Amino acid sequence: MSELKKLPPNVELETKKVLKQLARSHRFLAELKGYADLLPDKNILVNAVTINEAKDSSEIENIVTTHDELYKTLALSNQGDPAAKEVANYRKALLHGYELLNQKEFLSTNIFIEIHKIIEKNNSGLRKVPGTKIINQATDEIVHEPPETYQEIIDLLSNLENYINTKSDKVDNLIKLAVIHYQFEAIHPFYDGNGRTGRIINLLYLILKDLLDSPILYLSRYIIANKQQYYNLLRQVTDDNSWEDWVLYILKAIEETSKSTLKLAQDINELVDASANVFQERNSSIYSQELIEIIFNEPYTKIEDVQNGLDVTRKTASNYLSSLEKINLMRSEKIGRQKLYINKPLMNLLKKAGDIKY
Numbered sequence: 433m434s435e436l437k438k439l440p441p442n443v444e445l446e447t448k449k450v451l452k453q454l455a456r457s458h459r460f461l462a463e464l465k466g467y468a469d470l471l472p473d474k475n476i477l478v479n480a481v482t483i484n485e486a487k488d489s490s491e492i493e494n495i496v497t498t499h500d501e502l503y504k505t506l507a508l509s510n511q512g513d514p515a516a517k518e519v520a521n522y523r524k525a526l527l528h529g530y531e532l533l534n535q536k537e538f539l540s541t542n543i544f545i546e547i548h549k550i551i552e553k554n555n556s557g558l559r560k561v562p563g564t565k566i567i568n569q570a571t572d573e574i575v576h577e578p579p580e581t582y583q584e585i586i587d588l589l590s591n592l593e594n595y596i597n598t599k600s601d602k603v604d605n606l607i608k609l610a611v612i613h614y615q616f617e618a619i620h621p622f623y624d625g626n627g628r629t630g631r632i633i634n635l636l637y638l639i640l641k642d643l644l645d646s647p648i649l650y651l652s653r654y655i656i657a658n659k660q661q662y663y664n665l666l667r668q669v670t671d672d673n674s675w676e677d678w679v680l681y682i683l684k685a686i687e688e689t690s691k692s693t694l695k696l697a698q699d700i701n702e703l704v705d706a707s708a709n710v711f712q713e714r715n716s717s718i719y720s721q722e723l724i725e726i727i728f729n730e731p732y733t734k735i736e737d738v739q740n741g742l743d744v745t746r747k748t749a750s751n752y753l754s755s756l757e758k759i760n761l762m763r764s765e766k767i768g769r770q771k772l773y774i775n776k777p778l779m780n781l782l783k784k785a786g787d788i789k790y
């Protein structure tokens with residue numbers, strides 16, 4: 433098998449077809465960014481989308497859980513199935529990567545290693561022992577042999593780091609995202625967790641280049657809905673230097689998920705307003721915008737969340753949540769000794785967004 437080449441690719445990436453698709457991808461991504469900019473509480477959307485992104489990006493790697501298991505783990509970390517715990521780590525890694533990027537304003541190998549450490553909950557770091565290969569699970573066939581030695585891996589990562597952070601080349605940033613994702617996966621710098629780390633890098637890269645302000649693109653939804661193509665196209669870059677179809681795939685993924693994430697954002701925003709109206713009409717004495725924001729911050733709320741968020745006693749917080757249950761805005765559920773209040777309509781929107789096929 434031939435050696436993995438350093439970036440940039442030795443082909444013209446900005447072909448006619450690519451440029452045509454590129455305009456659409458930029459247009460819909462910018463629309464999503466613009467809409468999110470205007471939202472009064474941006475955390476609601478970030479928290480919601482990262483739940484789904486974490487779930488699907490993990491599912492690409494056969495780490496499969498349900499929204500119901502997942503919110504138990506997110507609320508009470510000792511609950512939920514093992515896959516839900518892994519998904520919760522993934523979301524933590526994504527949000528942590530976002531924080532790191534805000535502090536440093538560039539994307540480095542060290543950040544990749546930190547993200548990976550949270551996903552995998554271990555310190556294994558970059559590969560040092562040879563033997564890692566990408567295998568087709570169905571046929572056992574070797575589809576890619578990534579670089580073997582530690583020296584090759586760090587040289588290629590340093591080349592990738594330059595490519596990511598340079599401002600001097602003239603290639604469009606969305607095309608570069610496709611190149612970066614291929615190259616990261618082909619380097620395969622870790623023993624495991626490369627797919628998930630790479631898909632977090634995708635979102636961080638969009639933020640680095642000011643194409644989004646926060647990790648709100650539900651990009652893995654497209655990949656999981658078109659998974660075989662994802663694998664085939666990655667492979668064809670390696671085997672045939674066939675970049676155009678790969679770039680088109682990623683650009684299409686950005687276009688489609690920008691549209692569907694915008695719809696999700698609009699639905700959530702409308703739901704927040706509708707719930708605020710019901711709340712105000714049915715129980716104006718305890719209504720506050722802050723309480724609405726708390727019950728939409730995550731699809732579940734604990735009594736402590738209200739207690740701390742509004743700086744009220746536990747008893748008052750508990751009364752508020754019971755009142756919200758009476759007017760059907762929340763539904764309580766006992767898990768072990770903990771009481772959780774579920775925002776069912778919000779949960780349902782997240783579940784529905786996770787069913788989209790493209």
Ligand SMILES: Nc1ncnc2c1ncn2[C@@H]1O[C@H](COP(=O)(O)OP(=O)(O)O)[C@@H](O)[C@H]1O
Pocket residue numbers: 492493566575576617618622623624625626627628629630663666667670
């Ligand atoms: N032919 C290929 N060339 C390069 N990368 C590939 C190829 N096939 C699959 N991949 C990447 O490898 C990832 C799986 O790697 P792995 O380290 O197991 O990730 P994770 O643990 O997150 O499961 C896939 O999600 C994909 O991004």
Ligand SMILES: [Mg+2]
Pocket residue numbers: 493624625626
């Ligand atoms: Mg794996």
